[in-house]
Amino acid sequence: MDRQIVQLLQAGATSISNLILKTYKRLSLSDEEVMIVIHLLSFQQEGNHFPTLHQLEERLSMPQVRLIQLLQRLLKDEWLTIDEYVDPDTGLRYERYNLELLYQRLYQCLVGENLLNEELVNREALSEVAATEQRTVNLYSQFEQAFGRPLSPFEIETLHIWVEQDRYPEELIITALREAVSVGKLYIRYIDRILLEWQNQHITSVEEARNYSMRFRRHSSARDSHPSL
Known part of the structure; x- marks a missing residue:
């Protein structure tokens, strides 16, 4: 059983753009044709850029005659091409399937339906969400390191409120943490204050916060030195 699991893990995965799956129907590609494209991509990612008909037939549940018909249609309708490739090391010539035409027509379809911008916006939004989540995790880690222990549920919730509701910049929260460390008051409520x-005080930057803290300390020192003031 362990050996079978290892074999499954080593088999790898085939990467295919979701845009192909979302739009191939509008491009008038059939399910069978897309399956051929997926298997061509799979072979390419395994290092085989020109699988034989027999190799394709072994993976596809269709007779060779049907496979040839579909390949011919994909070539005739310019969804893919067969290019000649010269190995720079050996000088030998090889043939390989090229899917560039498919991606060009996919791009044209997306631009025509204004889907490309939508997809890019969605990707940017997902990237921003992932980046925000990563920043929050880093923030928790820095607090746990400073406190020398895991954060309590109340402390985690407070950090979440600072980020999501109060919209405090991460660098300002870290500066407040360092301020608490410098005076030996590692309490979440103190940092909140x-x-x-x-x-x-309308302080929005680390520099402003540091300058304010320095002025506050100087004022406190002067007041302690002159209690009558």
Whole structure:
């Protein structure tokens, strides 16, 4: 059983753009033709750029006659081409399937239906969500390192509120944490009071926060030195 699991893991995976799956019907490609494209991609990712008919037939549940008909249609309708490739090391000539025409027509379809911009926006949105989640995880880690222990549910919820509701910049939260460390007051409520004070003072940058803290310390030192003031 372990050996079979290892074989399954080593088999790898075939990467195919979801855009092909979303739009091939509108491109008038049949399910059978798309399956051929998927298997061509699979062979390419295995290093075989020109699988034989026999190799394709072994993976596809269709007779060779039907396979040849579909390949001929894909070539005739310019969904793919067969190019000649010269190995720079050996000088030998090889043939390989080229799917560039498929991607060109996919692009034209997306531009024509204004789907490309939508897809790019969705990708950017997902990337931003992932980046935000990663920043939050890093923020939790820095607090746990400073506190020397895992955060409590209340502390985690407070950090979440700072980021999602209060919209405090991450660098400002870290600066408030360092301020608490410098005075030996590692309490989430103390850090919350620091951030609230900075918000009331319209402080939005790390530099402004540091300058404010320095002025506050100097004022506190002067007041302690002259209690009558």
